[in-house]
Amino acid sequence: xAGQSESLxxxxxxxxxxxxxxxxxxxxxxxxxxxxxxxxxPTKYIVREGDRAEHSCLLLSGFAFRSKIVRxxxxxxxxxxxxxxxxxxxxxxxxxxxxxxxALTEIEIALIPHEAILRLAADRPxxxxxxxxxxxxxxxxxxxxxxxxxxxxxxxRLAHLLCEFALRxxxxxxxxxxxxxxxMTQEQLADCLGLTSVHVNRTLKGLEANGLIxxxxxxxxxxxxxxxxxVGDFNSAYLHVDLEGRSIDPSRP
Numbered sequence: 001x002a003g004q005s006e007s008l009x010x011x012x013x014x015x016x017x018x019x020x021x022x023x024x025x026x027x028x029x030x031x032x033x034x035x036x037x038x039x040x041x042p043t044k045y046i047v048r049e050g051d052r053a054e055h056s057c058l059l060l061s062g063f064a065f066r067s068k069i070v071r072x073x074x075x076x077x078x079x080x081x082x083x084x085x086x087x088x089x090x091x092x093x094x095x096x097x098x099x100x101x102x103a104l105t106e107i108e109i110a111l112i113p114h115e116a117i118l119r120l121a122a123d124r125p126x127x128x129x130x131x132x133x134x135x136x137x138x139x140x141x142x143x144x145x146x147x148x149x150x151x152x153x154x155x156x157r158l159a160h161l162l163c164e165f166a167l168r169x170x171x172x173x174x175x176x177x178x179x180x181x182x183x184m185t186q187e188q189l190a191d192c193l194g195l196t197s198v199h200v201n202r203t204l205k206g207l208e209a210n211g212l213i214x215x216x217x218x219x220x221x222x223x224x225x226x227x228x229x230x231v232g233d234f235n236s237a238y239l240h241v242d243l244e245g246r247s248i249d250p251s252r253p
Contacts, residue, residue: 039109040109042104046087049099055114059081063081
């Protein structure tokens with residue numbers, strides 16, 4: 001299992017080391033964490049709101065999302081996650097889940113016990129710092145999503161989301177900034193943006209008609225990045241990485 005553990009849990013290292021460098025002992029301790037593998041089909045729950053969570057999960061393949069369900073059954077998607085993300089690291093401290101986490105596509109995850117995560121963070125301060133940094137950036141992205149839904153029009157919301165997803169895929173090595181697969185239906189996009197699926201369809205067609213993007217099935221090709229970013233009121237500072245995927249933390253050497 002040791003060799004398998006290295007090959008699987010090492011998926012967390014590139015993103016965590018975006019925030020600060022780790023030494024060989026830190027890396028070895030991270031990939032030696034105990035874990036349990038699980039595969040889930042689309043829409044299956046990793047954790048439900050109200051659950052007393054005992055594990056955090058590392059996303060090894062596919063895409064996942066966080067959401068809240070309101071009284072009338074409406075869903076708001078709060079965040080998207082991709083390979084290499086520690087999806088619900090905050091539950092190691094909070095304990096009880098305050099939102100749902102579900103598979104967007106078929107996924108494979110490594111479930112890591114909270115006790116082991118907290119012990120490692122206490123024993124190795126650099127590891128604790130990068131995990132803390134990771135949850136803070138999640139919070140920064142969440143604030144931007146709140147602003148997007150609350151204060152931008154439909155075209156701006158959608159253009160902003162397309163820009164964010166493009167950069168995050170590129171940072172993670174999962175796609176090209178201007179040519180990528182968008183793994184969401186129009187209904188799921190609507191739940192991200194606080195719109196109806198009909199409105200999303202009309203807005204996508206508008207972005208195409210204006211020469212900003214082209215689409216084939218779920219492939220999105222950005223024709224003019226600068227114009228799309230301008231339409232989307234998109235400034236990547238909230239991602240806290242530069243365009244090469246390096247941390248812009250001024251304390252990082």
